Structures are given as structure tokens and as C-alpha cells.
Amino acid sequence: MKRLAIIIATTTALTGAALAADPWDGGDDLPTNPLACDDTPGTVAAKDYDGGQTTGAADKSGKEITLIDIPKLVGVGYFAATTEGMRQAAEELGNVKVTTDGPTEANIDDQITFIDNYVTQGVDGVLFAANDPVAIAPVLKKALGKGIHVVGYDANSDPDAREWFVNQAEFNGIAKSLIDQMAAEIGDEGKFAIVTSTFTTPNQARWIAEMQAYQESCHPKMEWLETVEAQEDNILSFNQANTLINKYGDDLDGIFGMTSVATPAAAEAVTQAGACGETAVVGLATPNAMRPYVESGCVKSVVLWSPVDLGYAAVYVMRAVVDGDLSPGDTEVEAGRLGKLQVVNGSEILLGSPFVFDKSNVNDFDF
Incomplete structure (x- = not known):
């Protein structure tokens, strides 16, 4: 049985699911800005400062x-x-x-x-x-x-x-990397699901929004099956990965995991399923957590900033x-x-x- 799980991680949430066919707004009202399908760099439009300001802050310049x-x-x-x-x-x-x-x-x-x-x-x-x-x-x-x-x-x-x-x-840069990696692993007509933290956790939500926009533009024949929540919970992340594998069987070619807890948990689920070599596990996670799976060959690469x-x-x-x-x-x-x-x-x-x-x-x- 061919089961590919691609898991991408960083960090959290409630048990739940959202079909990819539903609009994904990233938990906010920000527009998406997908990068070009080739490696043409994106441009960032100039934007005025939109942060807040302190009131009555003490002058601590150079002081402890x-x-x-x-x-x-x-x-x-x-x-x-x-x-x-x-x-x-x-x-x-x-x-x-x-x-x-x-x-x-x-x-x-x-x-x-x-x-x-x-x-x-x-x-x-x-x-x-x-x-x-x-x-x-x-x-x-x-x-x-x-x-x-x-x-x-x-x-x-x-x-x-x-x-x-x-x-x-930047969100669209991460999104492009993840979707391109998935396409390289499962092909342009593969089917995938996502294990995230919560649907409103800021960084994961924006990544998913940009991933959807980029995938629809650059890999339109890929099929997004489902998105599920798993919190920063190792057991729940493991169970959600297992559920996706069992639910979709041969129809599931890949899983994106959006948390650093989910990635090693999903790699463990793939390992216990005896699917290493058939199931690709790639994602955002810390090297210490993923080292056993990289060294065993079950995971080929892990992506993360420091x-x-x-x-x-x-x-x-x-x-x-x-x-x-x-x-x-x-x-x-x-x-x-x-x-x-x-x-x-x-x-x-x-x-x-x-x-x-x-x-x-x-x-x-x-x-």
C-alpha cells in the first residue's frame, strides 16, 4: 500500500477538521500573495508603520x-x-x-x-x-x-x-517551499491532508492560506483532502496522523503537519505503521526532535529557521x-x-x- 505522509511543523490545538474545499482565510482578513511558480523573487510593497506605541515609557536608553x-x-x-x-x-x-x-x-x-x-x-x-x-x-x-x-x-x-x-x-515563501516539496514527493496529482495547531493560530493559519493560494496557482491538479487540528499535544498529533492514514488509505499521498510537536509524532506514526521508505516525512521541526527519524532514513529532510x-x-x-x-x-x-x-x-x-x-x-x- 502506498501511503505518503509529508509532515511540516512548528507548534498547537482542538480536535476538528475543515475540508479544503471550504475557503481558508487564515483566521484573519489579510489577502494572500502567492509567489511565482518559478524561482522569481517576490516583491514587497512599501508599507507605512502599522505598529502600536507606548505611552509614558521611561527613558532607559543604555540602562539595564x-x-x-x-x-x-x-x-x-x-x-x-x-x-x-x-x-x-x-x-x-x-x-x-x-x-x-x-x-x-x-x-x-x-x-x-x-x-x-x-x-x-x-x-x-x-x-x-x-x-x-x-x-x-x-x-x-x-x-x-x-x-x-x-x-x-x-x-x-x-x-x-x-x-x-x-x-x-515570510508566509508566502514558506508556503511555496512546502507545496513545492510536497509536489516533488507525491507528484502534481497527489492528494494530501494537513495536521495543524488550531485554525486560528496566527502563523500556521497564514501559512495554510498562502499554501492554498500557491497550490491552486502552481500545482492545480493536487487535491487537498482535509485539515485537522491537533494542539501542541504529542498524543493527539500522533492519533490525528494515524486517523488520516487509516481514513484515506491509498488515497492519501501526503500529510502536512504545521507544528513542531506534530512532525515527530507523525514520523513516529509512519514508523510504527511500517511505512518508512513508502511514506515520506518532510517538514518544519527542530533537529533534535527529528534526528532519530532522519538517521533511520524515515525522514529525508527537516525545514526550519533557527x-x-x-x-x-x-x-x-x-x-x-x-x-x-x-x-x-x-x-x-x-x-x-x-x-x-x-x-x-x-x-x-x-x-x-x-x-x-x-x-x-x-x-x-x-x-
């Missing part, structure tokens, strides 16, 4: 600042890696203290509570990766109103609820904001060992292109 980092959840490898990057940046800068805290499940209500508590206690800055872009906005605006600087990374909020957002890669660099960049951006070295209208910002990072889409800092981990280099990384 205390930051709190509230990711989607703690206790998973991906956010342990962003935390390590923040630690490295704080150590290099010498005048930053940063602490990571947050919920143990990707729950927006819990995340809001954590942020609100630290806003009440008083910090100089809040770093966050949003579980929900709209729901998190009021508490972030509360922080801005109290003179607390706010910078997002990994998963955005409404733009006016934070000053800047450090984007790991979450260590993402956390590192977020702290440097926050320091630049506090020091007055990054202001609305600027086109770049200095970020330590990463050099100058570009400002895109008005108020986003672009980390750069994803990196491919495979058998030749996966042991060179430890996160």
Missing part, C-alpha cells in the same frame, strides 16, 4: 532593562530554543535581564493571565508569541498604555497591539526600541551576530530564509 518572555507555552523544544537565544543576546548585551514564563499548554486565556500578571508587577518590556492574534491584543495594549515596550516573535498579534514583530520568514536566532533577534530588537535605535520608518535594525535585519510589511523584522536539516548536517545542531 528587565524583560519577560511569554511564549505560547513552555516545556517544548522549540520555545526552549527561543529562550536560549534570548539568554545569549542578554549575555552579549550585558544590560538586559530576560525571564521566560508561561502556560504549559497552548491556551490563550492562560497566556493572557501570565502577561497581565507581569504587567501589574511592572517590567520594562514584554516579548510574546501569540496563541490568538485578536484575543491577546487587549492585554498587550494595556502594557503599551503603562509604558511597557512590546515586541512579538514567532506568532503575531494585531499589529497595533505591539510595536514590532520578529517574523521568522529558533535560537529568533529569540536572539527578539531581544536585540527590544533593546534597539528602548535605546531609540529602531523607530517607525526605519528600514533595518542591527542585531548582533545576525547583522542587519530588514524591516518589512510596515512593522515586521524579517529573520531570513529557512534552513534545511538532513542526514549530512543534522548532528551539527543541538536544539
Whole structure:
């Protein structure tokens, strides 16, 4: 039996399904911008600054600042890696203290509570990766109103609820990479499904929206069977991958997984099904989580930006904001060992292109 599972990951959610035939708006009202089918670079139109502003922030230029980092959840490898990057940046800068805290499940209500508590206690800055872009906005605006600087990374909020957002890669670029990889694995007439976090988790939702637009334009004969949710839950991700395999059988040529928890869980499901070699597993995930499957040959490649660099960049951006070295209208910002990072889409800092981990280099990384 031919069963191909292609799993792409990054991080979360509820059990559920949405047919691909239904319009996919990415959980927001933003238009899609699919790249060209060949390798012609996309263009980014100039856009005015659309971030928020603090009210009455203290002048801490060059002075020590205390930051709190509230990711989607703690206790998973991906956010342990962003935390390590923040630690490295704080150590290099010498005048930053940063602490990571947050919920143990990707729950927006819990995340809001954590942020609100630290806003009440008083910090100089809040770093966050949003579980929900709209729901998190009021508490972030509360922080801005109290003179607390706010910078997002990994998963955005409404733009006016934070000053800047450090984007790991542009959504349409990731979408093109994923769909092209799927087409290479299963052919231009293959059928696929998606395991995501929740339908409204900001980054996964936008990737899927751009994936749909690019696939319909450049690989129109591919068939999208279903999209299911699996949270940041290893067991649920494993079960959802198994369910798709059992439900569609020979009709399922590929599975995209949109979370870093889902990818190794799906690779394990393929392994236990005895489908390695017949079932291709490719995706966004941390190298440590995927190393056993890469070394066994069950997974050929893993795609991800460096979450260590993402956390590192977020702290440097926050320091630049506090020091007055990054202001609305600027086109770049200095970020330590990463050099100058570009400002895109008005108020986003672009980390750069994803990196491919495979058998030749996966042991060179430890996160």
C-alpha cells in the first residue's frame, strides 16, 4: 500500500477538521500573495508603520532593562530554543535581564493571565508569541498604555497591539517551499491532508492560506483532502496522523503537519505503521526532535529557521526600541551576530530564509 505522509511543523490545538474545499482565510482578513511558480523573487510593497506605541515609557536608553518572555507555552523544544537565544543576546548585551514564563499548554486565556500578571508587577518590556492574534491584543495594549515596550516573535498579534514583530520568514515563501516539496514527493496529482495547531493560530493559519493560494496557482491538479487540528499535544498529533492514514488509505499521498510537536509524532506514526521508505516525512521541526527519524532514513529532510536566532533577534530588537535605535520608518535594525535585519510589511523584522536539516548536517545542531 502506498501511503505518503509529508509532515511540516512548528507548534498547537482542538480536535476538528475543515475540508479544503471550504475557503481558508487564515483566521484573519489579510489577502494572500502567492509567489511565482518559478524561482522569481517576490516583491514587497512599501508599507507605512502599522505598529502600536507606548505611552509614558521611561527613558532607559543604555540602562539595564528587565524583560519577560511569554511564549505560547513552555516545556517544548522549540520555545526552549527561543529562550536560549534570548539568554545569549542578554549575555552579549550585558544590560538586559530576560525571564521566560508561561502556560504549559497552548491556551490563550492562560497566556493572557501570565502577561497581565507581569504587567501589574511592572517590567520594562514584554516579548510574546501569540496563541490568538485578536484575543491577546487587549492585554498587550494595556502594557503599551503603562509604558511597557512590546515586541512579538514567532506568532503575531494585531499589529497595533505591539510595536514590532520578529517574523521568522515570510508566509508566502514558506508556503511555496512546502507545496513545492510536497509536489516533488507525491507528484502534481497527489492528494494530501494537513495536521495543524488550531485554525486560528496566527502563523500556521497564514501559512495554510498562502499554501492554498500557491497550490491552486502552481500545482492545480493536487487535491487537498482535509485539515485537522491537533494542539501542541504529542498524543493527539500522533492519533490525528494515524486517523488520516487509516481514513484515506491509498488515497492519501501526503500529510502536512504545521507544528513542531506534530512532525515527530507523525514520523513516529509512519514508523510504527511500517511505512518508512513508502511514506515520506518532510517538514518544519527542530533537529533534535527529528534526528532519530532522519538517521533511520524515515525522514529525508527537516525545514526550519533557527529558533535560537529568533529569540536572539527578539531581544536585540527590544533593546534597539528602548535605546531609540529602531523607530517607525526605519528600514533595518542591527542585531548582533545576525547583522542587519530588514524591516518589512510596515512593522515586521524579517529573520531570513529557512534552513534545511538532513542526514549530512543534522548532528551539527543541538536544539
